[in-house]
Amino acid sequence: MSASSRxxxxxxxxxxATDLGLARLLFFGLLALFYLPYDFSGxxxxxxxxxxxLWLFDRVHLPLFSVQTLRVMQIVWKIALACAAxxxxxxxxxxxxxxxxTYLLGLGHNFGQPYHFDALLVLAFWxxxxxxxxxxxxxxxxxxxxxxxxxxxxxxxxxxxxxxxILVAQSLVFFAAGVAKLWTSGSEWVVSDHLALLLxxxxxxxxxxxxxxxxxxxxxxxxxxxxxxxxxxVVVETGFPIxxxxxxxxxxxxxAGMGLIIGxxxxxxxxxxxxxxxxxxWVPWQxxxxxxxxxxxxxxxxxxxxxxxx
Amino acid sequence: MNRPFTQHISRTRLAFIHLLIAGVVGGSLYDxxxxxxxxxxxxxxxxxxxxxxxxxxxxRLFGVTADDREVPLVEPAYLWPLDQSRLAIGLRTVxxxxxxxPRLHDAVADALRxxxxxxxxxxxxxxxxxxxxxxSVDWDxxxxxxxLDHPSSRTLLVDVARSGAH
Numbered sequence: 001m002s003a004s005s006r007x008x009x010x011x012x013x014x015x016x017a018t019d020l021g022l023a024r025l026l027f028f029g030l031l032a033l034f035y036l037p038y039d040f041s042g043x044x045x046x047x048x049x050x051x052x053x054l055w056l057f058d059r060v061h062l063p064l065f066s067v068q069t070l071r072v073m074q075i076v077w078k079i080a081l082a083c084a085a086x087x088x089x090x091x092x093x094x095x096x097x098x099x100x101x102t103y104l105l106g107l108g109h110n111f112g113q114p115y116h117f118d119a120l121l122v123l124a125f126w127x128x129x130x131x132x133x134x135x136x137x138x139x140x141x142x143x144x145x146x147x148x149x150x151x152x153x154x155x156x157x158x159x160x161x162x163x164x165x166i167l168v169a170q171s172l173v174f175f176a177a178g179v180a181k182l183w184t185s186g187s188e189w190v191v192s193d194h195l196a197l198l199l200x201x202x203x204x205x206x207x208x209x210x211x212x213x214x215x216x217x218x219x220x221x222x223x224x225x226x227x228x229x230x231x232x233x234v235v236v237e238t239g240f241p242i243x244x245x246x247x248x249x250x251x252x253x254x255x256a257g258m259g260l261i262i263g264x265x266x267x268x269x270x271x272x273x274x275x276x277x278x279x280x281x282w283v284p285w286q287x288x289x290x291x292x293x294x295x296x297x298x299x300x301x302x303x304x305x306x307x308x309x310x
Numbered sequence: 311m312n313r314p315f316t317q318h319i320s321r322t323r324l325a326f327i328h329l330l331i332a333g334v335v336g337g338s339l340y341d342x343x344x345x346x347x348x349x350x351x352x353x354x355x356x357x358x359x360x361x362x363x364x365x366x367x368x369x370r371l372f373g374v375t376a377d378d379r380e381v382p383l384v385e386p387a388y389l390w391p392l393d394q395s396r397l398a399i400g401l402r403t404v405x406x407x408x409x410x411x412p413r414l415h416d417a418v419a420d421a422l423r424x425x426x427x428x429x430x431x432x433x434x435x436x437x438x439x440x441x442x443x444x445x446s447v448d449w450d451x452x453x454x455x456x457x458l459d460h461p462s463s464r465t466l467l468v469d470v471a472r473s474g475a476h
Binding site: 009013014052054108111112113115119120122126130156157161169176180181188206207237267271 | 342384
């Protein structure tokens with residue numbers, strides 16, 4: 001296959017609308033639940049003495065809004081997240097999620113230091129806002145049902161590229177983290193006692209959240225454990241893009257990536273939970289639906305929502 | 311031009327999609343190669359630098375109670391939404407940029423106001439404070455942080471008293 005053919009195949013090979021639609025439903029649904037109790041308005045009255053703006057806030061002159069304004073913004077954002085999940089006015093909802101989400105999720109990073117657990121979500125918001133993610137598994141699709149044949153066929157190139165672009169962005173996140181370690185510290189990151197020291201340092205209440213488990217200290221006392229973990233981390237991070245191209249290695253690499261995120265949260269503290277939701281886009285949802293027992297699939301088969309691929 | 315699978319996508323739309331792909335991939339690669347951070351793009355440098363020293367130096371706020379006890383303010387609820395990482399790194403940045411000046415004083419005074427307001431609102435069960443102090447604290451790092459309450463040294467950077475405290 002020529003390079004050009006590979007390009008078109010990678011981004012635009014026709015894919016079922018269910019792959020994108022169901023991933024959208026679950027992604028925004030989980031985010032809506034995750035952020036429901038979170039109150040962004042607290043940032044509105046943090047002293048300007050802490051304000052160290054991100055380049056985006058600096059360049060675009062985004063202000064620090066008042067507590068009241070932030071309250072209104074977050075209510076609108078959370079409603080938009082729910083609408084994006086159920087697919088109600090999907091395009092507009094996801095656009096609102098992207099615009100307000102960029103501000104609300106970015107806001108905290110202007111105080112002290114930028115964290116890295118939600119940047120990928122913002123990229124995913126904008127990618128989905130430009131996609132046709134509401135064509136299936138959405139109220140919009142259900143309402144259009146009588147005219148469904150006027151829309152796109154349920155297998156189309158438009159349903160592939162958003163998924164691929166989100167997964168490429170995620171792969172570059174892991175790749176960047178691996179490269180940063182090798183570039184900054186080289187093999188010393190693996191062969192020195194760095195990880196052991198890191199696992200001990202985080203026990204001193206220095207992260208945005210404390211580790212869920214104290215096993216880090218245990219691991220730090222067993223060189224074969226922490227050297228093995230350090231090597232695995234660098235290999236998985238740097239090699240993660242392989243998951244995009246190798247069917248055989250996709251599942252192990254994605255599971256290893258999830259393991260890394262869970263490991264960081266459990267042993268070191270940083271709160272990366274929402275980063276895990278991106279992995280929904282790896283799942284071939286049409287195949288999952290196809291494998292559901294008929295008695296489960298039948299009630300779901302409302303109009304175009306789970307129509308078989310053409 | 312041969313463009314498999316996309317005959318039903320307009321040229322304008324296809325150009326837009328390619329621009330988006332170029333933006334996301336280009337933005338990510340730019341930050342990786344230049345080792346910079348342009349949120350939401352980043353080179354993800356966390357934990358990349360190897361630590362050689364077993365001494366951990368961290369900026370930490372301590373509350374001063376009415377009976378002159380000092381309590382470390384590490385409960386997330388005390389100063390939410392500021393957490394132990396953002397708070398310490400933010401305070402360190404201010405100190406490194408401007409020293410023990412009005413901005414650092416304002417930042418600690420704001421933390422004290424925040425703590426007391428949240429306490430009065432019942433958002434945490436910490437003791438009433440008459441002041442707040444910022445220290446640079448050194449620990450000799452050991453497993454399980456058994457010396458957490460006994461740092462090897464502390465340097466006072468700022469001492470703020472609560473107005474109207476008694």
